[in-house]
Amino acid sequence: MTDTHCPYCSLQCGMTLRVGSSLASSGQAGSSRSRRLEVRERDFPVNEGALCRKGWTATGLRGHRERLTTPLLRDRATGELRAASWDEALDVVATRLRTLQEAHGPDTVAVFGGGGLTNEKAYLLGKLARVALRTSRIDYNGRWCMSSAASAANQALGIDRGLPFPLADIERTDVLVLVGSNLxxxxxPAARHLDRLRERGGHVVVIDPRRTATAARADTVLxxxxxxxxxxxxxxxxxLDAAGAVDEEYVASRTTGFAxxxxxxxxxxxxxxxxxxxxxxGELRALAGLLAGAGTVTVLTARGAEQHSQGTATVLGWLNVALALGMPGKAHAGYGCLTGQGNGQGGREHGQKSDQLPGYRMIDDPAAREHVARVWGVDPESIPGKGLSAYELLESLGTGSRALLVFGSNIVVSAPNATRVTERLAALDLLVVADIVLSETAAMADVVLPVTQWAEESGTMTNLEGRVILRERAVTPPDGVRSDLDVYAGLASRLGSTAAFPTDPEEAFAELRLASAGGRADYAGITYDRIRAEDGVFWPCPAEDHPGTPRMFADSFATPDGRARFVDVxxxxxxxxxxADYPVHLTTxxxxxxxxxxxxxxxxRDLPDDGPFVELHPxxxxxxxxxxxxxxxxxTRRGSLRAPARIVDTIRPDTIFVPFHWVGANRLTNDALDPSSRMPEFKVCAAEVGLDTPSLVPRDGYSTNEGLVGRVASASERAVVGRVASASERIEIPAAHQRPGSGPTLGSPGFEARFSHTSTTGETPA
Amino acid sequence: MRTVVVGAGMAAARLADDLVARGGEVTLLGDEAHPPYNRILLSAVLEGTHDVGAIGLGLRPEVDLRLGTRAVEIHREEREVELADRSRVPYDALVLATGSIPTLPPIRGLVRVDGRLHERVHAFRSLDDCARLDRAVTAGARTAVVVGGGLLGLQVARALGVRGLAVEVVEGGEHLLRGQVDEKAGGILARDLRRLGATVYTGARAVRLTEDGLVLDNGYTLDTDLVVLTAGGRPSTALARRAGLEVRRGIVVDDRLRTDDERVFAIGDCAQHRGRTTGFVPPAWEQAGLLARHLAGEEVVYTGTRSVARLRATGLDVAVLGDPQTAAGEVVEVTNPIVGSHRRLVVRDGRIVAGTLVGDLSRIGLITQHYDRQTVLGAREPGLLLMPDRATAEVPQRLPDDAEVCSCAGVTAGRIRACSSYDDVRTTTRATTGCGGCAAAVEQLVTEGAHA
Structure with a gap:
């Protein structure tokens, strides 16, 4: 029995893994060598035993037949990947990296990390880039995830921690506003808090172009x-200002910049x-009225608000609302960001961001460089400066950097404007991908390194609350795979680096603690044992006798003068x-x-994989x-996707939605970047949607194929008639739009269709 | 380059802000005593829904704002504006943003011998007007007559009604809001106003104000504490006219918002572009933004603004898109006199070119998007847009076995029915163990199963 956490999202639900005594009995994939691993309920404060189906089935990936168990090298003669030994693979990588760097300088090697890597891996990946590779070109996929919220929170509150309070606090707020979150x-499991909040009389507001499953549990949906x-x-x-609902005293004493x-x-x-x-x-007034009358308000943003070319400004706009109401720092109130990836929070704190060093230190801050250099045992001058943000880094491939090392990311699927990004990857001299399976990105690589996964390795993660938790190793990894930490150490020594690259996670964490000490995200006082004993520890935690910081801002903000900043956006x-050419909004x-x-x-196998679809309104x-x-x-202007239509009345009729888990959606998305966070605009672009075989329908869209159009339209018309039944309604249909017999109720010949029902309202004709 | 703006209203404020943001030097000459404020919210201030302190538009500190100054002459040769105190302000570029002035209806007795309005008579254009009317209400006025049944008249009538006054509206035309909407819509509005406690006279003109009250041409005399004039306005063009600039209804400007003097521009209510004057903020702001860019050296072309007029008054829902009275196209219309709604879309080549929405704004956020973006709609879409959002959801008597009940764990009703108890469901299917949203449904299905 091993107490650990789910391998997926930022909630990092607690779970217990138990090695079963026999082979899979209920269809779980399992190799003959590995005994069945079972997920068991664990009482952990974040999820209280609850898990979603991703968590319950998390062991399904273990021993999957597609699991990589040997390094692969692309054969220059055949262009095919072939098995290789670890020594051969690492030798090839190191040699080629060194050759490229000798010819083109250190920045010719770029490194791409992920928000799913443990803190230890993220920390040492940053060190690998700066110390062993001496490149400034390192960034990670979290840039596409939370960076706008991070940038906004840093500006307004002086610090970026997803939630500055435990998630369960939202149960006790009066009004919870979710902006762009489908939690x-x-x-x-986080949705349980919404239900409890409502049970105690609170009010949930959901703001989303789609009426999502989360909206179904809200009182107000915009x-x-x-x-x-x-x-x-x-x-x-x-x-709020018009209604005199601004908390002037709070604004005066705890903030600046409101004017x-x-x-x-x-x-x-x-x-x-x-x-x-x-x-x-009217809806806007109702929302403002609700907020004005509430004692406590919590505003949470997520990707829907953040993944925009004005994502940082959008988060600041909502932060301004929270500040004007006097909420941040108040109990059970304030602002927070629901981070996305498993280690979205910790992954951005310890140095895999192009502009940061461990402990959330800025790389251009001399004191920060000094501190980290001391921990690393290097000259501060030797640490490279600011690099390129994720998308800019990928754009530079082939022209700027000629080699890319990828850890924990599947860029081909997840980058915006994916066709272009794939072209850039193809232009590289050397692509090295460390992964557990042959992902779409790994399939393009020159060298593929099979690494350990969740349950086969230990490491800390920092969840959306800033709670540092510990994933514990529960099983032995398959033969042939190594941990990312082993890969770093193997590469570093081959590159001639004398710096320490510990391969034991707890040892790596000990170094991370030193590197983060005194920084904004200070882990100095956190130990594996404390995490085990205390159900996680909230940073900042500067000393072992410090209790950690579950709640922030009660007395002051993390700015030099202790006041929050209103930022004019x-x-x-x-x-x-x-x-005219791309008439609808596409969101993902x-x-x-x-x-x-x-x-x-x-x-x-136990998770349904139905492929992408296109959600659109009737x-x-x-x-x-x-x-x-x-x-x-x-x-869109960048690509096309063919997928089945999913017709739902829960989406805005001027908007379509495509999920991004499959190759396709991100061929459509726009690579416009937020000026401050460099976050791409995943959440909206202009698109055209039509039938796969457009010749069936005339250009004006008024199909002569009545069967095709009629089904959906008549269904909604029938529904409509039921509601207005008692009124004498008159519907005039433009003559040009007339088609004899085009519908059962609206389309009767003539210029007018007159409804004159005698039945009472609410009856739906059979 | 120094830009001088005559006027300190909404268009002027926007222009000044945009110009200084681009590093320009700007002087605003405002004749009111107040810094720029949001004029269109005055009725909300009167109604009490908007704090007067929150309507200030503010200006960046770099703007040279001169209040209480009246420009009396433009010396185009010398490139100077002369003020009432005979001082002069030089300019490189001059922008006229003089707005409009309220029309005084031909009613005898409105104006006293000294030229000021009769003490019971109020205009409603400026913050001072609003404050004076507010004082009269606060001082105990019980009844009011609003002369003019346009957008402003209805807003003021509602505001006074909300403040507890007995309000009568006098409109010379045959129906309310006749500049914007048809008779059916006007009729519904009149009915709404009456339902809200006001009295409405249409086709009636006020002719005389006497000691007994306001005398109408239909023979009525309305005894009243207050008379509020909201009978429209006209572009304020006197200064331009005296300077010899081309003036028709408004100050004539080209696609660069320039008058026939290349250093003089006009924006907002006072300007006439391609034969049209407007009285709305969106075009004024669009013009201000474009002119700021033009003065900063950018190439710009103003082609006109799509207008959406909205009534701001509690209990009255009105939106007018474009000019539904004159727009050419096919008409889709839904009128429901019982609930008091009238909605009309004028559609040309599949695009909404104009519209009226009265009494039901449920789809306004979508309709205005289609209108602004000129989306080409399907044949049935204009009709569907005027239909209510959704039918009352039918609650199925019995969930089919293949219906997914727990989406977190992906469990169907059939599998839950096969379980012996709630705990059995939890342990064998994992339903209810994720987000917890299906707990009630599971309970129900388990009970059903037990009784089956």
């Missing part, structure tokens, strides 16, 4: 046009907001707006049964003649 699907959450925040602030923010919000009266956001002035809108997101690029979950479906389950083609 009921992306981290299901569906703005994708990319307009900032205008909505400005509108809310405008109304400029108030001035900007003054220009966002409700009807202007309505026109930009598609949220009616103005809505500009998405980089790409719909036009996750589904419950899959995680990130799906490299893991798509291979778990009105839009009728416009283009789409039928549920049949393929449609989505096209």
């Amino acid at each position: 009921a699907e992306t981290m299901p 569906q703005p046009v994708p990319g307009t959450d900032l205008a909505l925040a400005l509108g809310v602030l405008h109304l 400029a923010v108030r001035r900007t919000a003054a220009a966002w009266w409700p009807e202007r907001v309505e026109r930009v956001t598609g949220v009616s002035a 103005e809505h500009a809108g998405a980089a790409e707006q719909p036009d 997101g996750r589904v419950l049964a899959q995680y990130q690029s799906g490299a893991q979950t798509r291979r778990v 009105m839009l479906a009728a416009r283009i003649g789409a039928r549920d389950g049949e393929p449609v083609m989505v096209t």
Whole structure:
């Protein structure tokens, strides 16, 4: 029995792993060599024993037939990958890296990490880049995940910790506002808090272009046009100010900068907001009224608000709302970001970000360089400066950097404008990928290194609450695989580095503690034993006798003067707006049964893998003649995707949705970057959606194939008639749109169809 | 380069802010005593839904704002504006943002011998007007007559109604809001106003204010504490006219917002572009933004603004897209006099070119998006847009066995029915162990199973 945590999202639910006594009996994939590993309930404060199906089936990937157990080298003659020994593989990598660096300088080697790597791996990956490779070119996929929230929180609060309070605190807030989060699907056990909050009389607000599973558990749902959450925040602030609901005393004593923010919000009266956001002035007033009357308000943002070219500004806009209400620092109130990846929080704190050193230190801060250099035993001058952000780094491949090392990321699926990124990967002289399976990215590599996975190795993660938790090794890894830490050490020694690259996680963590000591994310006082004994420890924790910091900001913020900053932000809108050629908004997101690029979950047999789909509203479906389950083609300026239509009335009719776990969605997405966080605009671009075989439908979209259009349209019309039955409604249909017999209720010949029902309302005709 | 703006209203404020943000030097000459404020929220201030302290638009500190100054002459040769005190302000570029002035209806007795309004008579254009009216209400006025049944008139009427006054609205046309909407919509609005306690006279003109009250041409005399004039406005063009600039209804500007003098521009309510003047903020702000870029040296072309007029008054829901009275196209219309809604879309080539929404704004956030973006709609879409959102969900009597009940664990109703107890469900299927949302449904299914 091993107490550990789920391998997937940032909730890091506690679970217990038990090595069973026999082979799989209920269809679990298991090799004949490994005994069946079972997931058991574990009472851990974050999830209280609950898990979603991803967690329950997490052991399904163990011993999967696609599991890599030997390094692979691409044979120059055949172009095929062939098995190689570890020594051969690492020798090849080191030799080629050294040759390239001698010819083109240290930055010719780039490193790409991931938000799923443990703290130990993330920390040593940064050290590998800066000390052994001496390259500035290191960044990670967290840049595509939480970086906008990180940038905003740093500006406004002086520190970036996803939630500055334990998640369970949200149960005791009066009003919880979720901006762009579908936590009921992306981290299901967290949704229990929403139910408890409502049971005690609290109110849940969900803001999302789609009426999601999370919206189904909310009291108020607003569906703005994708990319307009900032205008909505400005509108809310405008109304709070108009209603005299700004906490002037808090603003005066605990913040700076409100005057400029108030001035900007003054220009966002409700009807202007309505026109930009598609949220009616009435709904906006209701929300503002709710917030104005609440004792405590908690605003949480997630990817829906953050993955935009104005993502940082959007988060700041909502932070401004929380600050104006006087919430951050108050008990059971404030602002937080629901991080996404398993170690999205810790992964960004210890040096795999291009501009940071361990402990959330900035790489251009001389004192920070001095401190870290001392821990590493190197000259501060030898640490490279700021590198390129994730997407910029990938864009530079082939022209800037000629070699790329990838750990814990499946770029081919997860990068925006994926076709272009794939071209850049193909332009490399050397691509090295460490992974557990032959992911889409690994399949392109020159060298593939098979590494250990969750349950086969120990390491700490920092969950969305800033709680440092410990994943413990429960089983022996298959022969032939090595941990990422072994890979780093093997490469470092071959590159001639004398710096320490510990391969034991606890030893690596001990070094991380020293490196982070005194930094903003200070882990100095955290030990594996404390984590085990205390159900995790919240950073900052500067000393072993320090209790950790579950809640922040009660007395002061992490800024030099201790005050929070209002930052004046103005809505500009998405980089790409719909036009005649690409008339709808495309947004992307996750589904419950899959995680990130799906490299893991798509291979778990007990998780349904239905492939991508295109979610669209019946009105839009009728416009283009789409039928549920049949393929449609989505096209943007960057690529196309053919996938089945999923027709739902829960999405805005001017918006389509595609999940991003499969190859395809990110061929469509836009690579416009946020100026501050360098986060790409995954969440909105302009798209065209049509039938896969457009010739069936005339250009004007008014199909002569009535069967095709009729099914969906008539269903919604029938539903509609039931509601208005008691009224004498008159519907005039434009003559040009008339088609004899085109529908059972609306399309009767003639210019008018008159409904004159005598039945009472609410009856739906059979 | 120094830009001088005559006026310190919403268009002027926006322009000044954008210009200084681009490093320009700007002087605003405002004749009111207040820094720029959000004029369109005055009725909300009167109504009490908007704090007066929160309507200030503010300006960046670099803007040279001169309040209480009236420009009386433009000396185009010398490139100077002359003020009422005879001092002069030089300019490199001059922008006229003089707005509009309220029309005084031809009612005898409105104006006293000294030229000021009768003490019971109020205009409603400026913050001072609003404050004066507010004082009268606070001082105990019980009744009010609003002259003019346009957007502003209805807002003021509602505001006064909300403040507890008995309000009568007098509109000379045959129906309310006749500049924007058709008779059906106007009729529904009148009914709504009456339902909210106001009295509405249409097709009636006020002709005289006497000691007995306001005398209408239909023979009524309305005894009242207050008369509020909201009978519209006209572009303020006197200064431009005196300077010899081309003026028709408004100050004529080209696609660069320039008058016939290349150093003089006009934006906002006072400007006439391609034959049209507007009285709304969105075009004024779009013009201000474009002009700021033009003055900073960018090449810009103004082609006009799509307008959406919205009524801001509690209990009255009105939106007017474009000009539904004159727009050419096919009409889709849904009127429900029982609930008091009238919605009308004018559609051309599949695109919404104009529309009226009264009494039901449920789809406004989508309709205005389609209108602004000129989305080409499907044949049925305009009709569907005017239908209610969704039917009342039918609750199925019995969940089919293949219906997914627990999405976290992917468990169907059939599998739950096969379990003996709630705990059995938990341990064998994992249902309820994720987000917990299906607990009630599982309970129900287990009970069902027990009774079967």
